[in-house]
Amino acid sequence: xxxxxxxxxxxxxxxxxxxxxxxxxxxxxxxxxxxxxxxxxxxxxxxxxxxxxxxxxxxxxxxxxxxxxxxxxxxxxxxxxxxxxxxxxxxxxxxxxxxxxxxxxxxxxxxxxxxxxxxxxxxxxxxxxxxxxxxxxxxxxxxxxxxxxxxxxxxxxxxxxxxxxxxxxxxxxxxxxxxxxxxxxxxxxxxxxxxxxxxxxxxxxxxxxxxxxxxxx
Numbered sequence: 001x002x003x004x005x006x007x008x009x010x011x012x013x014x015x016x017x018x019x020x021x022x023x024x025x026x027x028x029x030x031x032x033x034x035x036x037x038x039x040x041x042x043x044x045x046x047x048x049x050x051x052x053x054x055x056x057x058x059x060x061x062x063x064x065x066x067x068x069x070x071x072x073x074x075x076x077x078x079x080x081x082x083x084x085x086x087x088x089x090x091x092x093x094x095x096x097x098x099x100x101x102x103x104x105x106x107x108x109x110x111x112x113x114x115x116x117x118x119x120x121x122x123x124x125x126x127x128x129x130x131x132x133x134x135x136x137x138x139x140x141x142x143x144x145x146x147x148x149x150x151x152x153x154x155x156x157x158x159x160x161x162x163x164x165x166x167x168x169x170x171x172x173x174x175x176x177x178x179x180x181x182x183x184x185x186x187x188x189x190x191x192x193x194x195x196x197x198x199x200x201x202x203x204x205x206x207x208x209x210x211x212x213x214x215x216x217x
Contacts, residue, residue, distance in 0.1 A: 047183055072103070
């Protein structure tokens with residue numbers, strides 16, 4: 001049973017349209033927005049700051065782990081193809097083990113780390129960057145409208161934003177979908193959500209290649 005009183009509708013934190021219940025079972029309750037197709041956890045079920053940071057600290061993110069480096073390779077290979085050591089990058093949501101930064105720095109690229117929990121250097125948000133990497137981060141956004149507004153502002157003209165997440169599609173059995181079961185995954189994206197972001201935040205283009213989503217500025 002839920003410990004809080006839940007509603008059947010809620011405003012989408014990305015586009016602010018009214019969304020109805022999409023899935024409800026035991027301690028899970030998700031809405032889906034009919035406008036941007038985003039799927040989001042009921043705000044009352046979000047973890048507290050202390051619970052969230054405690055969970056992130058349990059992640060075993062060893063930057064020397066070859067399997068971990070392979071996992072992030074869709075982003076690192078794309079950045080290495082598109083940019084050079086002359087360009088400046090930002091690892092947004094770098095977490096406890098900034099493996100992308102490690103791989104790119106080993107190749108001579110410039111990249112700095114920002115994370116509200118572990119690298120909270122607000123001065124980095126006053127600059128702009130040729131490229132931004134955002135790996136397994138966007139599904140954690142409590143306020144995706146705010147975060148994508150910030151990311152758009154941080155990217156230089158002709159720059160790129162590389163994101164990695166698992167997109168939901170209508171062929172997925174949501175009840176048995178592992179990705180929704182992480183309590184820190186509060187906003188889940190459909191390919192239509194990605195297109196909505198591209199259009200409404202005025203990115204010049206977007207490319208979806210499996211887990212890799214590349215926004216062009």
